[in-house]
């Protein structure tokens with residue numbers, strides 16, 4: 001595939017919480033229209049890395065970030081409009097946080113925040129995003145009930161719909177399928193493959209097979225270091241460049 | 255490997271003793287009792303006030319309609335005693351409304367500022383100052399009303415007297431703001447941070463987070479804050495006694511003096527000889543006050559439920 005344009009450039013990114021450094025200098029690019037998989041054991045810094053991208057790491061008072069992140073060529077630390085940056089990046093957190101609003105209002109939240117008020121427009125965004133998140137059929141008759149009253153897996157899909165609602169250029173999914181059954185997961189995976197034509201997707205997952213199914217390239221992150229980053233075929237092949245990668249994806253890793 | 259050795263086995267969990275189960279029952283009983291006692295106390299207070307009011311309430315020449323809707327309060331007139339409380343009720347309500355129309359926006363506004371926008375150090379300072387404000391005794395507030403506020407009102411408006419509805423309303427507003435702020439701030443603090451983060455991650459501004467997420471999810475606590483403010487205003491006695499001018503009349507403007515139900519009871523109960531009609535009527539105004547606050551709380555309760563159902 002052609003890797004013409006860079007959606008995200010990360011140069012020597014370091015992150016510490018207090019004095020503990022958890023990301024030790026990462027440098028890599030993410031290309032437009034690729035699904036970029038990130039795998040790695042617990043605590044390797046996957047979630048923290050995503051939080052650097054949309055600068056929600058700023059809410060963590062103990063966190064200090066150094067290095068450069070460019071999204072669409074512009075440095076996110078210099079951005080004048082942090083809200084526009086956050087709308088450009090859709091974020092799905094591992095534990096779904098339904099806002100205490102109705103299902104409809106949850107999905108319409110971001111478009112409304114950016115100033116969209118026309119009901120017809122909002123209606124169509126809500127419907128499309130809920131369909132993409134494979135939730136529409138289950139909730140279309142109760143759009144105005146509380147989003148927090150949905151089941152765990154439904155709430156997770158609601159956060160996916162919400163992350164799509166502001167038409168992000170980049171979609172970050174952090175272990176999106178932990179609460180979702182396999183059949184629905186497959187449906188969402190199909191949507192992701194479809195979405196890839198329009199946007200860039202970063203997929204953090206503990207299910208290495210999910211990365212194998214979806215990702216164009218995969219990065220193996222371990223304790224804040226990039227062990228290996230290559231096309232998914234190579235990462236999951238019999239001989240990736242680093243033997244640790246082989247051990248991890250084959251579950252031999254101690 | 256051989257079978258699990260003795261030391262590997264998990265310890266067996268002990269059965270719960272009879273004593274601990276009985277203790278739990280006892281604790282449950284005590285807690286239930288204290289819960290119910292709240293109801294008992296409220297009923298008892300109502301009962302004892304009403305008992306003092308009963309002789310006049312059930313007497314032949316007492317007219318409930320006149321009591322409620324007549325504005326003439328002449329309890330000590332020699333020729334024609336009249337017990338109309340309308341002016342007092344209107345006094346209480348108008349002072350409270352004025353106070354709330356100032357205190358609610360200021361109180362909720364500063365609660366939002368303190369909990370969402372200001373720096374941690376300023377936050378600590380503001381909270382301490384607001385607690386100080388809450389600790390000022392009401393007689394001191396009354397004194398401020400009588401002196402500073404009164405003089406200011408006279409010089410700014412040219413009114414003949416400075417102790418009036420405006421003065422009482424301002425003093426009451428100042429007194430209820432600290433309560434509203436601290437309760438409302440607690441309510442906002444109770445909203446999980448994950449909501450804020452989720453909303454901000456969607457590109458909402460701080461201000462959008464406040465009115466789209468925080469206010470709706472803290473609405474019960476915020477309403478409680480407003481209610482406590484109203485309760486404080488309706489129930490306040492000393493400060494309004496000193497600041498409102500204590501004239502029995504239905505006010506036609508902010509600069510008219512008024513008298514409230516509470517101030518009236520405080521001022522007259524000492525003079526009314528026990529078991530006189532006047533004495534019993536004052537207790538009846540106490541019952542009226544009780545019903546008034548009860549009605550406010552009940553309405554608020556229905557409002558909350560209405561919001562919830564939506």
Ligand SMILES: Nc1ncnc2c1ncn2[C@@H]1O[C@H](COP(=O)(O)OP(=O)(O)OP(=O)(O)O)[C@@H](O)[C@H]1O
Pocket residue numbers: 017022040041042043044045046047048049060062206
């Ligand atoms: N808010 C925080 N404050 C302090 N340390 C943190 C914070 N969040 C994460 N960490 C630390 O940073 C390291 C990386 O955490 P992170 O959540 O990014 O890992 P992860 O790869 O997402 O793990 P998992 O697969 O379990 O989700 C961990 O050692 C964790 O303890």
Ligand SMILES: [Mg+2]
Pocket residue numbers: 046047048094174
């Ligand atoms: Mg994580």
